[in-house]
Amino acid sequence: MLVTWDQTANAIYLAMGETAQSASRTVQLDSGTLVDVDGFDVVVGIEIINPYRALPTSDIMAMHIPATDRSALERYLRGLSGQSAEISSTPGGSPPSLIQREGRIAVS
Numbered sequence: 001m002l003v004t005w006d007q008t009a010n011a012i013y014l015a016m017g018e019t020a021q022s023a024s025r026t027v028q029l030d031s032g033t034l035v036d037v038d039g040f041d042v043v044v045g046i047e048i049i050n051p052y053r054a055l056p057t058s059d060i061m062a063m064h065i066p067a068t069d070r071s072a073l074e075r076y077l078r079g080l081s082g083q084s085a086e087i088s089s090t091p092g093g094s095p096p097s098l099i100q101r102e103g104r105i106a107v108s
Contacts (some may be wrong), residue, residue: 001072001073002015009049011048012047012048012051014046014047016042016044016065016069021045022038022044023036023038024037032048032050033047033048034047035063037063042065043060055077055080057074057081060073060077061074
């Protein structure tokens with residue numbers, strides 16, 4: 001999973017997998033959570049505007065998430081919503097601080 005942080009828009013984009021994938025459509029879960037899915041309704045990316053808020057985590061996790069990204073996504077979302085001290089296994093601090101410094105990171 002790749003995470004991109006846009007400081008100007010105060011938004012993150014969580015791209016599933018390690019390569020860019022095309023979305024067939026976008027599902028809006030709430031006013032700030034947009035989920036891109038492919039032709040088989042598999043999640044290819046998630047845009048979260050104003051990520052430090054109550055997130056529709058259970059709605060996101062109920063969607064068809066690739067198995068290779070499911071665990072990392074769940075940890076990351078829990079970290080954003082403050083449900084866990086462990087945000088991911090990325091060394092060097094929390095992904096949000098790494099994202100702000102580097103622009104894009106891989107989360108495993």
